[in-house]
Amino acid sequence: MGSVNEFYSVEEFNLECKWLIDPKHLFVGPKIGEGAHAKVYEGKYKNQNVAIKILHKGETQEEIAKREANFSREVAMLSRVQHKNLVKFIGACKEPIMVIVTELLLGGTLRKYLLKMRPRCFDMHVAIGYALDIARGMEFLHSHGIIHRDLKPENLLLTADHKTIKLADFGLAREESLTEMMTAETGTYRWMAPELYSTVTLRQGEKKHYNHKVDSYSFAIVLWELIHNKLPFEGMSNLQAAYAAAFKNTRPSADDLPQDMALIVTSCWKEDPNARPNFTQIIQLLQHYLSTILPTKPVLSLRIFTSDTAVLPPESPGTRALMAKCDDSTETPTTPLENTPSGIFFCFNRCY
Known part of the structure; x- marks a missing residue:
């Protein structure tokens, strides 16, 4: 040894x-x-x-x-x-x-912001604006040879005005979460690319044989969640979701998405990693889609909601996604x- x-x-x-x-x-x-x-x-x-x-x-x-x-x-x-x-x-x-x-960052995690909004959804302009923030951060990481490997709403932080999303925990070894009675690995299964969860791959000792396209898959799940404000693979446990995605090619439904948006989402979560777009291509696709819907809304309205309710106030200061989600239990x-x-x-x- x-x-x-x-x-x-x-x-x-x-x-x-x-x-x-x-x-x-x-x-x-x-x-x-x-x-x-x-x-x-x-x-x-x-x-x-x-x-x-x-x-x-x-x-x-x-x-x-x-x-x-x-x-x-x-x-x-x-x-x-x-x-x-x-x-x-x-x-x-x-x-x-x-x-x-x-x-x-004072805006908290995207996960907590989405939970506060439910059952309301982002206006499509808002969702695409956030998605572009994520994609630009990912493009930059990939250009430096860094694979995120854990892209999910818990690792996406908002500025105090909720106008910008920033990536956290990028390229780092995963930390086991002490909250919600689950490990960090279990918590990431729902957004994990199928090639990262394969008993065949693990048995052959090839668990590291993947590339940056694992992030494209995770991005697709996050984008779906941004649009629907629902938990992906709802009704399944984290392990069930990962198993269904990896071995049954199951994905969240894209049937109710506009055709062009459905094409972006479904191309990013394709089973074959080589068939997924890279983040430069994803940015181009999102920008093109945004240009097709911009005439209906002024550019400066990128952070409004479909509900008549005013934008929610910023959360209490915190950077919960820099590690695990913060435990809401009482602290001394x-x-x-x-x-x-x-x-x-x-x-x-x-x-x-």
Whole structure:
């Protein structure tokens, strides 16, 4: 059996000075998310509101090596991708513990926004506008050789005004969720490309033999959900949905979609990955479709709803999709940021 380093290819952590966070300027506030391997807090860095992800080191030598390797890969990826539709990376540090700092988005996750709206649906202009945000972020990731692998509403964050969507958790090792009594893997099955869920592939040890087109499939499911505001594969469990998609070629119904939109959605979730469009093509298809319906609405109305009800107010501050969905259970509040002692990493002993 090989060593831990042979299994996880742990490399020396080298962070450019411009991305190195000084812990003395970090102040930790309320916890807003939690996964099996990390916790996320609201905080401040040099008077800037941020999301602070604190990673657990692990107990065994193997766990420590694996999590350090994942941390290094995550930081390396975040530091090289900057785009208006990706959550902005601010910096990181490895000592005294592993910490990643990103911008704090106040609009919450797309998942929670959709749940608040039900049974209402987005106006088609709104749905396409959001879809273009997602597709542009994905196009940029793919241009840098990064496959998201976990595209779903929980990993899509909204700005405070709900006008822009940004991708989070892109290209990262999946974290097991501690909420909703399911693992992160189970939670992603509903949006998972069929080639990622195949007992034949797993038996042959080829689970990594897939390409960026897995994201096109997941995008199709998200787009369907944006339009219908319903859970895809409704009535099925997560595992049933994944099994039906992978082995029965089952998909959500596109019968009630306009013909051109149905073509976009169904082409993205085709069983053959090579037959799915890439995100450059997806953007072109969405822009063309948007141009065909724009005469009925002014461009500036991109964030209105079909209901007469006014746009919902922004959610409470939080970046729930930076890790898992935030548990709504009652938390013991931490000291407000304005009362945080200056020059220390506050509340590590109590909340980490």
